[in-house]
Amino acid sequence: MTDEAALNALREAARLSPENLPLRRHLADQLLASGNLSQAETEYQAALGLSPGDHGIAIGLAEALVRQGKNEAALTALDPLLAMPEHPVRAGVLAAQAMLPVNRMAAAHWYRYSVARDPSQADPELAHRLGIGQPSAPPPSSTSPSPIPSGPAGLPAQPPSPAPAAPTQQPSPAPAQQPSLIPTAHSPSVVPAPHAQPQAAGGPYGSADVEPTAEVEHSPVTFADVAGMDTVKEALRMKLLLPTQQPELFAAYGKRAGGGVLLYGPPGAGKTHLARAAAGELGAAFVNVGLADILDMWTGSSERNLRATFAMARRNRPCVLFFDEVDALAARRSDMRQAHSRQIVNQFLAELDGVDEHANEGVLVLAATNAPWYIDAAFRRPGRFDQMVFVPPPDTVARAAMLSLMCRDKPQAKMDFDKVARATEGFVGADLKGLVDRAVEAKLHESIRAGRPIPLATGDLMTAAKTMRPTAVREWLGTARNYVLHANESGAWDELLPWLRDLR
Template sequence: MKEVRNPRKPMLVYYIIIIVALLLIDLFAVPYFNGTKLKEVDYSTFMKWTEQKKINRVEVQSNRILFTLKKDAGGSSAATTSDLMGNEKQQVYKTGKMEDQNLTDRLYSSGARFTNDIQENSGITNVIVNLLMFFLPFLIFAWLGRRMSQKMMDRAGGGPGSMMFGMGKSNAKLYVASTEGIHFSDVAGEDEAKENLEEIVEYLHDPQRYAAIGASMPKGVLLVGPPGTGKTMLAKAVAGEANVPFFSISGSEFVEMFVGMGASKVRDLFKQAKEKAPCIVFIDEIDAVGKKRDNQLSTNDEREQTLNQLLTEMDGFENNNGVMILAATNRPESLDPALLRPGRFDRRVPVELPDLKGREEILKVHARKVRMGNDVNFHTIARMAAGASGAELANIVNEAALRAVRNNRRVVSEEDMEESIEVVIAGYQRKNAILSTQEKLVVSYHETGHALVAALQSHSAPVQKITIIPRTSGALGYTMQVEEDQKNLLTKEELLAKIATFTGGRAAEEVEFGSITTGASNDIEQATKLARSMITRFGMTDEFDMVAMETATNQYLGGDTQLTCSAETQKAIDEKVVEIVRQQHELAKKLLTENKRKLDEISQFLYEHETITGDEFMEILNRPSA
């Protein structure tokens, strides 16, 4: 898809108009209006004209003297001027005031008339000039601002009634199909979601086929799922397959500081969509504007007004207008029920994390753009990347390509892919991190303890790799386990085996060194969380049977939980969690004590080589002890 943009017109013409207008005012208007400016003379000239009895009218002020000359005193040509109406006006002179005690007597003797109403220049003309000089620049800027805002509104598709500078106009980006556009073939691992959306594409291609039988397509489709699963890509793929205009906007762009602006943007968006029909409108992160309404008082109800306008516009669609609404969110539980009812968003399409087959297909799609070696087994890589989203899988392929370039190779090998998985999961290797001999030995026993406890239990996943190379995530080492097949359900025995494996690192430290370190902090957190879930959510204890003790919120954003029981019950839950973790911890210590020789042998091998593959680990474990 490519975005359609209208070219912006240069602003130079507006600046030229402003400059020319100001120059014209300065060069022509001011000299033309100000025809009776004061003419300054020195005090000696004033005294000379006084002695010659040329002074007509005189006004003595605190710091200056204003006067006019007699017409019959030989100064008729220089002593008069004309205003705009052609009326003759006397020239007014001014001079500085000196300390002269006899000045009044001399002026009186010369026949001058004393007054206090000498006008510096023509009254009405001076007022007009002042008004023009003060208001004319503002009038020019206001006129140009209006023209500029009108141009912006016309460019945005608005009318004369739109607000200045595009306020209240939709910021939706318009895309049209292109040869480089996204299609369904570029989206893998979400077959069910694609099937739902392919029906929409068929409707946009041939709406009469559905109208003939009386069927109407959903007015809105809501894509829900965790981040990175490809919701936005699926929406663009629909537009690419349907070959229709595609409007894209984020929910947060509707929310404005001023009340009413968001609702105006909603109206403008749907107006543009109806003009471009058939088309697709995609609203990403719709929960930013579509949250549930409550009874809490608020000083700014802009979000609620925007939601109300969105509800009105969606409900007002006709069946054959050709506008399809797609929206995406990570928080469907936070959306207003009125937004989710039939007639607005009729269909909800889950876009979940891909399964084993889906991960393999996604890796193959992203591998099309990368030179892959013949030794790459996408099935193995997909198994190792359990729980990864589509975006993370794309990042894994890219990291593998970057690693191949760093190693001066022209193709990506399976080793690059495996290392890139570790980079995404645990970060890059910390080459400058140096562990002391004792710390390195402790980490070796810790990680071997995890792997050995997992291997000695029948309900654990096989060990794929053990390493004690520090990573940028803060881990000093880790043990990777990979399931043979896709797991959708976990039994109680499997969960207990996981908890025992989590405690295996601390148990190995106790068995070998008789002391413990801080290296088990993440293991403790994971074991406690899993044990609590067994009690409060999965009903895997006899004490509480099948009673839910907590509820999960934000299913796709971390799955936060909240206890829904009394304080006494919470205390009993805590006691049961401690009991479960303690039992599995004791089991781990027992298994490691019984297999102390294997623990020592594998730990020493790991200490020397820093990394052990799953095959090497099993070979040492199954080797007869000396």
């Protein structure tokens, strides 16, 4: 029987028995070996549907994709395998092939690390294209693991040579550190930290905790420094302030201080300022968590950074733990193409739940976002960010109060803040601050010419207001309208309806 006849027989058998996993995998392997790459890809996909966790099938699929030049799809197929502490060696070599066109340095490190573990997987042609020699196999045992120094851009250095041995021992090398899947065009959701993460003993998969880079602050701002937003402030009082002040009353109803609140609204509406005020009102510690404090290029390090940050907040309770732009850490998992991005979301959810029901008592987790519709629905489950609070653009009364607060430490004549507030419809806090700054700059020029401080007047603010336009409120409401009108089956966005009535 010719090769083509044998393949046709296998195709017919697979057609008659589509659920036969060994048969489908054998057909895919034969198609790959014969160079029928597109058909092999189809059969591997079908086999992977029958057995999603089969490493051999995933590697076969990746090989078919790499040989067709579908490198991005190959890296997506390999991603779950590369996230393993001891990934299959063949997966590492294929990853190097797929990465070569876009990130030669990362490809070289994957190749070195993988082939050092199993020299039989060496590919001289690939090594030549990478411009590297063949690494030798590491000794089979290791008794004293130590961190590996980083190479350029935080990448792991070439696997170290064995450490000197004691006279009575076998040589004991430092194990090669597994390289991370370096962010490239195929993985936009992962942001590398600006420097290499210091590794605990045992490399990036060691069990030692890391020190969080976010810092504990004590905010001087209180709710008295926040104009308007009475509904939002009351929600925060009920979550953290009142349970701390009246613990017996809240305990009678089984309520404790802490929990999660998701603040959302247009850019510049004062969500971060409000979070600082909540901490200052209670006299609680405040931890402002940025993306660089969590995201790391090493697989598994982002999850450890997240765990360490929550642990720090629990040690400093009562504490307000604030995540700005939280949609970058809590995006919908269905939209993610990388397994390690989904693992960050899973870790975040686990930290919100805590190891027991008292784990996060006294920790108020505040999060802010301009795009709440992109956040995974699991975060809105009771016990997590179960309270979504809309931080609206300030109304006329709130704008007047904000202007008064912003001008209180400046030389001023008698001011009509209500008049300025009526002339700044649609302005948010950031816009109003820009307006005051512009008026102050003009007044400074006038004072320098006069040689004495000249008080700020209502006319100065009105002149500045005529030169400015609201930055983002209408655009944000236009985006929100699509979700409120067409994706609001759960009623989550009902609070936005009144704000859309006047939108033209």
